[in-house]
Amino acid sequence: MQYLVYLATFLSCLGNVFIIRQNSLGFIIWILGNVVWIYVDLKTPGMAPQIIMMVVYAALNIWGLIEWRKGRNILRPMWEIKENITCADCGTVCTGYRLVKTDNYDKTKDSNPEWRCEHCRLQKLEELKNKGIKVE
Numbered sequence: 001m002q003y004l005v006y007l008a009t010f011l012s013c014l015g016n017v018f019i020i021r022q023n024s025l026g027f028i029i030w031i032l033g034n035v036v037w038i039y040v041d042l043k044t045p046g047m048a049p050q051i052i053m054m055v056v057y058a059a060l061n062i063w064g065l066i067e068w069r070k071g072r073n074i075l076r077p078m079w080e081i082k083e084n085i086t087c088a089d090c091g092t093v094c095t096g097y098r099l100v101k102t103d104n105y106d107k108t109k110d111s112n113p114e115w116r117c118e119h120c121r122l123q124k125l126e127e128l129k130n131k132g133i134k135v136e
């Protein structure tokens, strides 16, 4: 039983680390921690208040997970498309594309935005991917 208390404590703290790092896996780790706590508390007299708290926490963590997943969709790569641009790489005048925002890339306040043709856009995307920019 004692090691389960340590496991529950460890999971609860580990979940915090993931949430601080904005990783929604933290909610799943917290839910696992909640389940272990509930199990431990059921075997321990006088722990009814904590059981109630852990059930509420588990429900809040499920809610948090759902909300974060919704939010992540908003942060999906955001593209801007514009007619009659001059491609920054090859100079072709055509329909242009510009990657505006991803999880770890933000050109929403770019004062000198660069547009690229369909072909050069893919090359630039590959370049960004190699630099560690999350493009999907």
Ligand SMILES: [Zn+2]
Residues within 6 Å of the ligand: 087, 088, 089, 090, 091, 092, 116, 117, 118, 119, 120, 121
């Ligand atoms: Zn081009």
